[in-house]
Amino acid sequence: AKSAGRNRFHYFTRELGVAAQQRLQQEQALKTALLNQEIYVEYQPKIDFSSDQLVGVEALVRWRRQGQVVSPAQFIPVAEESGQIIEIGRHVLRTACRDARRVLVGPLHAVPVAVNVSIRQLTDPSFVGDLQSALAESGLPGHALEIEVTESVLMQNMEAAAEVLGKIKALGVRIAIDDFGTGYSSLAYLASLPVDVLKIDKFFVDAYATHPKNMAVITAIIDLAQHLQLEVIAEGVETRTQADFLLAHGCRCMQGYYFSRPLSLPALQDYAERLNPE
Ligand code: C2E
Ligand code: CA
Ligand code: CA
Ligand code: CA
Secondary structure, three states, X not given: OHHHHHHHHHHHHHHHHHHHHHHHHHHXXXXXXXXOOOEEEEEEEEEEOOOOEEEEEEEXXXXXXXXXXXXXXXXXXXXXXXXXXXXXXXXXXXXXXXXXXHHOOOOOOOOXXXXXXXXXXXXXXXXXXXXXXXXXXXXXXXXXXXXXXXXXXXXXXXXXXXXXXXXXXXXXXXXXXXXXXXXXXXXXXXXXXXXXXXXEOHHHHHHOOOOHHHHHHHHHHHHHHHHOOOEEEEOOOOOHHHHHHHHHOOXXXXXXXXXXXXXXXXXXXHHHHHHOOX
């Protein structure tokens, strides 16, 4: 038994070593990626399904690593851990503001660009200043920028979140709660935050047909948004059936593959010109 224990110990240290090494390699690769401009941004349209108008876009970060696109689900956690998320986030924010200023205001109807913000970014002392600089250097008005913060992140550190959200709101920047319905928000708390939008998580959009209780969750979120005078949008809409259901229940704004995948800036420009002609 003793020797088996020792073997197990060796096994674990070797495995840990490999994991740590992989992490270190990815961190190193991310550092190079930032320098070599392998980190870029795509934009997914947000649509008002009752009028077929473009009402916003979400910036989604991408990493082209040796010709292959790495999913943010893979590298964002690593960047969170290493702190590189601050630099990546700053890059996404500046890019999104600059692109939005060029494409979404001007000849097209002004629609906000949304940027995802992690807890580490939100609570970083430089965050509000970064927002201010990104707006100032691009010339994008505050109301044309939105940040998406996940519900779970807000609930993790309510007091810190409330304070920084107040400062963000003071810049005119819109605030959306992402993946709404998956965390455990205190409703009283929600009403006290300077929030503009609730974003219904894809989970409920997917599962409402198979699990009727999820239908109740969707309609409850839509009602809640109406009562709190918040906007509501559903993410991950993939079918006409889902879109019809959401619209019938009072959720007009939607985002998902049914309308469009995330697009390059030129493709977004074409898309926007088709939907919102002058
Ligand atoms: P999210 O904020 O919930 O973003 C929605 C994800 O769902 C995106 O994946 C999007 O491409 C995908 N999606 C959109 N519509 C559909 C659909 O109809 N069907 C399906 N199956 N998927 C759809 P993506 O781009 O891989 O991003 C994954 C997550 O990574 C995001 O989830 C967000 O949490 C995070 N992320 C992305 N960009 C950034 C960023 O710049 N900063 C931070 N901190 N996180 C980011
Ligand atoms: Ca999001
Ligand atoms: Ca989301
Ligand atoms: Ca989600």
